[in-house]
Amino acid sequence: MTCDEAQAQFEDLLHGRLSEEESQLLRQHLNECPRCLEAFDTAGLIASLIRHRASYHRAPDHLREAILADIRRQSRVAGRLHWALHWLWTTPPALCATTAVVILAIALPLYHRWVTPPPPAAAVVSEVARDYIRLLINYPPHGTDPTEPEQIRQWFQQALGFSPPIHFWGNQDFKLLRGYPTYVMERRAACLIFKTGDVISTLYVFPATDLAIPRENRRQIDGYAPYLATVHERRVLLWKQEDLAYLIVTRLQEAQLDQLFLRIRQP
Amino acid sequence: MTHTERVAALLVHLDALYNLAMWVTCDTRDAESLVRATLRQALSTALAPFPGTKLRVHLLTVMWETYCRHHSVHPDGLGPESGEQALPEKRSLLRTLSRADLDAALRQLPEALRATVILSDMEGYPGEDVAAILGTTKERVQTALMQARRLLSQVLQSRLTSTQVWPAAEGEDSR
Numbered sequence: 374m375t376c377d378e379a380q381a382q383f384e385d386l387l388h389g390r391l392s393e394e395e396s397q398l399l400r401q402h403l404n405e406c407p408r409c410l411e412a413f414d415t416a417g418l419i420a421s422l423i424r425h426r427a428s429y430h431r432a433p434d435h436l437r438e439a440i441l442a443d444i445r446r447q448s449r450v451a452g453r454l455h456w457a458l459h460w461l462w463t464t465p466p467a468l469c470a471t472t473a474v475v476i477l478a479i480a481l482p483l484y485h486r487w488v489t490p491p492p493p494a495a496a497v498v499s500e501v502a503r504d505y506i507r508l509l510i511n512y513p514p515h516g517t518d519p520t521e522p523e524q525i526r527q528w529f530q531q532a533l534g535f536s537p538p539i540h541f542w543g544n545q546d547f548k549l550l551r552g553y554p555t556y557v558m559e560r561r562a563a564c565l566i567f568k569t570g571d572v573i574s575t576l577y578v579f580p581a582t583d584l585a586i587p588r589e590n591r592r593q594i595d596g597y598a599p600y601l602a603t604v605h606e607r608r609v610l611l612w613k614q615e616d617l618a619y620l621i622v623t624r625l626q627e628a629q630l631d632q633l634f635l636r637i638r639q640p
Numbered sequence: 641m642t643h644t645e646r647v648a649a650l651l652v653h654l655d656a657l658y659n660l661a662m663w664v665t666c667d668t669r670d671a672e673s674l675v676r677a678t679l680r681q682a683l684s685t686a687l688a689p690f691p692g693t694k695l696r697v698h699l700l701t702v703m704w705e706t707y708c709r710h711h712s713v714h715p716d717g718l719g720p721e722s723g724e725q726a727l728p729e730k731r732s733l734l735r736t737l738s739r740a741d742l743d744a745a746l747r748q749l750p751e752a753l754r755a756t757v758i759l760s761d762m763e764g765y766p767g768e769d770v771a772a773i774l775g776t777t778k779e780r781v782q783t784a785l786m787q788a789r790r791l792l793s794q795v796l797q798s799r800l801t802s803t804q805v806w807p808a809a810e811g812e813d814s815r
Binding site for chain 1: 643647651654655657658659661662663668671672675676679680683734735737738739742743746757758760761762764766767779782785786789790792793
């Protein structure tokens with residue numbers, strides 16, 4: 374046994390963790406090596422002094438109590454959470470209610486967005502017809518009164534977030550009175566008001582990718598075929614250009630209506 | 641293991657934790673907060689893989705890691721080797737030293753050496769456990785113990801020679 378090997382076993386010998394045979398070998402080395410014996414004696418003495426004479430700090434009572442209070446506080450919070458989860462998942466009515474609430478919360482916005490059927494053309498037509506009547510009763514609509522196309526365009530852009538690509542801004546036959554932002558079927562819409570003699574005509578433009586226009590009741594106007602409806606003696610022409618729906622509401626005769634339509638429709 | 645059983649299992653080792661905490665921090669408030677932080681962390685993890693005395697080693701390991709995170713502890717903390725041994729005629733006199741002398745001498749050791757001596761000599765843990773707790777090897781624990789005892793022996797003998805003059809020994813408490 375070398376000195377290094379012997380010293381590696383000092384601890385185990387001091388604490389009685391060696392087998393009889395290992396202990397015998399180590400003691401034999403200590404008999405033969407005064408230096409190792411010296412080192413072992415010092416180690417034993419110091420270890421013994423530390424074990425039996427140095428202070429052993431026992432945990433004070435207030436620390437024990439503080440720790441128990443810590444644990445109680447932690448377990449109260451954890452316990453409440455655990456109880457709530459347990460209750461939610463084990464009580465059938467509560468489970469059903471919770472699930473229903475969660476499903477509704479997720480599904481309702483999606484339903485609104487994806488499942489609500491697009492507005493039927495008839496509903497759009499009757500709404501703009503009602504708006505036309507309201508306009509006549511309350512004329513002029515409140516708000517500023519821009520008459521310059523550029524001013525109207527800017528107003529649309531600010532109020533609606535879009536400015537419809539309208540290129541007809543009135544002429545002698547169809548005088549542009551004003552433009553204003555409004556709503557059609559809860560969608561933001563641009564409205565222009567034209568006047569022909571005593572007759573008021575309105576043009577509504579709003580985004581309507583999902584609006585389906587019926588195949589019947591089409592009026593043939595110079596190669597175009599807009600949808601024509603008559604509501605309370607007002608004629609309503611409906612057509613789509615790209616993603617926008619256009620509606621003209623008027624009491625004009627059909628020939629004049631065709632003229633107005635072509636002015637607005639033709640590029 | 642129920643919550644109550646977990647708490648009871650932890651509190652069995654409270655004295656061992658507090659003793660080491662006191663010896664490393666040398667301050668009651670620091671020791672208490674170190675013990676509380678250790679137990680908080682222990683309760684937040686599973687104790688099942690640490691049955692019996694393994695739990696004590698686990699807790700002490702957590703505590704040493706917690707302490708090292710907040711203090712810069714040199715893993716060795718040792719001064720240069722000194723081959724000087726206690727003189728035989730003085731050695732027997734070491735037994736006459738008081739508890740205060742021993743405590744003061746222990747406090748002069750660097751933290752890592754002090755922790756090694758406390759775990760090994762005072763608590764009587766085997767070298768593997770001490771190595772596991774302090775995150776080192778059994779061989780380094782052996783070397784550290786030899787050096788710690790040599791330093792202690794020197795300090796204690798100086799104490800015997802002169803109660804006023806303490807050696808500015810290598811490895812003196814760096815704090």
